[in-house]
Amino acid sequence: MKLYDISLSGNCYKVRLFLSLLDKEYETIPVNTAAGDTRTAMFLKLNPRGQVPVLEDHDLVIWDSTAILMYLARRYGNESWLPRDAIELAMVGQWLAVAQNEILYGIARARAMLLFKRAGDLQEYQTIGTGILEVMEQHLENRDWLALKHPTIADIACYPYVLLAPDAGITLEHYPAIQAWIDRIKTLPDYKDML
């Protein structure tokens, strides 16, 4: 497998972390957005959205971090990472949605402003980010994992940018349940740090 990757991208880290948890070997192809790597004809053929991560598995090309997590879970993981049952699938789907909405458009965008000088409305992004952290904190007060009684790809999808909230100017010190959840993820077998 080949992963088109930016080391500081939380979306790429979702995939690297999950590949590690699944104990899958893969080759990393570093991508440099600033150098225009994601706008080349070659790259846009892989992913017309012009974003990392992109995964190549033999002849198959998959873009989007959430779609890649779904693929890897179903193809290489056991049932527990992405259940087939309708209700359990919906519970996972809810937190996959949070990862793609408030976490990405709140925390990740605030981080991109502070870390990579992107344009935007920092206060708006931080408000969205702290809003969803409040929701997660309450949710995790009496639960170990976001969606089910065991880790799922919902935890993997939400983890990177929550872990990186301090980069977005959002402290996690008021969120003890989230901190405990982060610690639980760090103890998963074959856990891998971002860098």
Place this chain on the structure above:
Amino acid sequence: MKLYDISLSGNCYKVRLFLSLLDKEYETIPVNTAAGDTRTAMFLKLNPRGQVPVLEDHDLVIWDSTAILMYLARRYGNESWLPRDAIELAMVGQWLAVAQNEILYGIARARAMLLFKRAGDLQEYQTIGTGILEVMEQHLENRDWLALKHPTIADIACYPYVLLAPDAGITLEHYPAIQAWIDRIKTLPDYKDML
């Protein structure tokens, strides 16, 4: 089933449309955001994110339009709406991600500014919106449906806000393949208009 619903919400229309395609009966509970309905303790207990749609099915409560589509497809639909196969699932997942990212944060937000006087950066949202319409147009030039050779929940998830692009100040006249795809969706058995 009960659907907490706002008639003008594209996210709610995704669920109403899919329930109709599945020929499922349900009760609609109209929600008025302006009157504070989504911030009451009762509603936040159903959905701590304070958003519609929320679906109640017997004792089960599911929030988030994408999670609801996944649930309904797996529980009441046939395999074709949301395949179990890893590769097909990933193809659907890619376009579910587009629905939650560029379509929501581009087209839907531009529409919310123009229609509901929400704050934001209209030009940024319209740029994101037209960017993803270009991608969809190219993708649909030699395909009937977004993810697979038949309609899936990816089509249902992307459809409402693409259909509503004119409300966002984005004309669809330059996108004949998207228009043909819209027409195909409208001919699905039990198709239901937004209003």
